[in-house]
Amino acid sequence: MTIDAASPAPPPGLRESKKQETRQLISDVATGLFLAQGFERTTIAEIAAAARVAKKTVTNYFPHKEDLALDHQDAFTASLAATVTGRQAGEPALAALRRAFADAAASADPVAGFSGPGFARMVADSPTLSARLRDLHDLREAALADALADATGTPRDDITPRTAAALLGAVHRTLFQRIQELTLAGQDTARISATVTTEADSAFGLLEPSLAAYAAG
Incomplete structure (x- = not known):
């Protein structure tokens, strides 16, 4: 043997x-x-x-x-779509995304842009990473458009979910950039969180006339 x-x-x-x-x-x-x-x-x-x-x-x-x-990129690109898919019964997409951003700001979630000064500077100084981050924002918006189409029973090539996703994605993109800007300006996390929470209310509020009841779960 x-x-x-x-x-x-x-x-x-x-x-x-x-x-x-x-x-x-x-x-x-x-x-x-x-x-x-x-x-x-x-x-x-x-x-x-x-x-x-x-x-x-x-x-x-x-x-x-x-x-x-950018090792959080998969979570980043899926984040908005996941919020819409997992929203509460009867909750419109705008309300769900607004609530999710407030939670992310309160917890200083890296996916929302809370990366710390060293990382923010690294991205800002790198043309390659800056370009890739723009691509990720585009991919996140595209995934959100698909989720909104599915949530409303609309074909994925329909202009309405794509437009809604573009508007919602623009707010998230602006808030992400704002977090990075304040980080590079030397503000601490608590102050940044408080600032963008207030600014997010204004930014999302601009979409209420058109999207307040859109894609209610």
């Missing part, structure tokens, strides 16, 4: 846990390097060396360099 001396394969749960640990390690190392020397000046090879993994391992987990910096 022969004995297989090879180590048994780890259970699926352990394998997934190790993958998540490796991914988080790479992300943390990359963020540290980006903050220290700038996004544009940091290479994938440097990140791999600092994380003690192969360069291919980095690109397997993060196909694009921007993915290493």
Whole structure:
């Protein structure tokens, strides 16, 4: 009888846990390097060396360099659509999104733009990241348009949900930029949260005449 001396394969749960640990390690190392020397000046090879993994391992987990910096991008692009899909019974989309933003501002949610001064400066100084962030805002708006179409039983290519999403997305884009602006101006999180909460009431209020009852759940 022969004995297989090879180590048994780890259970699926352990394998997934190790993958998540490796991914988080790479992300943390990359963020540290980006903050220290700038996004544009940091290479994938440097990140791999600092994380003690192969360069291919980095690109397997993060196909694009921007993915290493904007690691909340999936949550970001899905956030507005998820709010509409999960809104309360009878709650219009505007009310749901307004409430969700107030909650995000109160908790200083990074997805809403509360990234801290170092990260905000890194993005502002990087043409690549600034361009990618604009793309993410566009993707978030497109996902919101689909969610509004589904919520109202309207074809996804109909102009009404797309227009509503453009208006709602513009408010969120403006508030995100406002948070970044105040962060770069040196204001602390509590003051920023208070400021944008008040400004959000005014911004969302501008949409009430046209969208107050739209897409009521």
